[in-house]
Amino acid sequence: METRDLQTFLAVAASGSITRAAEMLGRSQPSVSRIIQELEAELGFHLFHRTGRRVQLSEEGVAFEAEARRLLLSFGELAARAKAIAAGKGRIFQVAATAAMAWGLIPNALSRLSGDLPFEVHVAQHVPSAVAQEVRAGRSEIGFSSLPLDVPGLEVLRLYVAPNVVALRADDPLAAEAVVPLSVFTERTLVTMLDPMRFQARVARLMESRNLVPKAIIRTNVALGALQMVRETGGVAIIDPVTAYGGSLPDIVVRPLDVPVPFHWGVIAPSGRPLRPLAQALVEAAEAVALKAIPDMQILDPAGAGEAAGIWTPPEPMDDQ
Secondary structure (H helix, E strand, O other): OOHHHHHHHHHHHHHOOHHHHHHHHOOOHHHHHHHHHHHHHHHOOOOEEEEOOEEEEOHHHHHHHHHHHHHHHHHHHHHHHHHHHHOOOOOOEEEEEOHHHHHHHHHHHHHHOHHHOOOOEEEEEOOHHHHHHHHHOOOOOEEEEEOOOOOOOEEEEEEEEEEOEEEEEOOOHHHHOOOEOHHHHHOOEEEEEOOOOOHHHHHHHHHHHOOOOOOEEEEEOOHHHHHHHHHHHOOEEEEOHHHHHHOOOOOEEEEEEOOOOEEEEEEEEEOOOOOOHHHHHHHHHHHHHHHHHOOOOEEEOHHHHHHHOOOOOOOOOOOOO
16 A cells, blocks of 8 residues: 555545546546455445445544545655755644644744744644644644643643633623623523533533523524624634634624633643653743733643543632621
């Protein structure tokens, strides 16, 4: 099996046609058909179901496609690294991050290091579990992610916490309030996250603890998507402070929530592997950016990462007396 075989397979999968894949690759249709047949014979299963001139991935083909993309990406990165080394440009600096961290925090931190950056920097966005896997596998030197992350072989280098916040349109009447009460969501559309084990769970438990039922709910898996929902629908979002204060969107303002809901995040690296100075500098720069931008942010002891970001109990409602 060669990289050319994988490239051919992915071209057929993307186009849904042997003929179109051949045109994309600049090869003959019979040669593409032969490569697919030989690949299927080597793998021991059919990659495609054929219906007339069209082809569709089989169940096994769907699983193999993900692996083929991952392998080709690794080969491409290896080739890029070799070329950079040969040109005297050193190692590629690879960072994995959740969308919240990659939105504003990391770009602002990198801007502080612009004169010290290598020729090529990669910042890949992933869900938290994938950030952990990228760092553990060595494909990224460090990772920036929300916590907890229970993955063996990783060390939490830095741990932070700050309260989640409310994002709303600048022309929303609530924008005039210094603090937004949680009770407003009984009359407004709540825009929030999808993840049932992390963000969503905390917001849901907070609502339940106060017997509050939102008028309507819109959920998305990326906080930036929640901000866009706010702009277009007029809903009110509860989002993480890193996204809220890390960058800015026109016509969106951020306000504290009257009930503190903690958001934990941090920096992870492979256990026992010292950071090179560039990675350490990025960590320091990101921390400086966050401290300046995020109100009420606290730096915690990384040793307490599991406990601090684990089980959270909503605070009891305060009496009006």
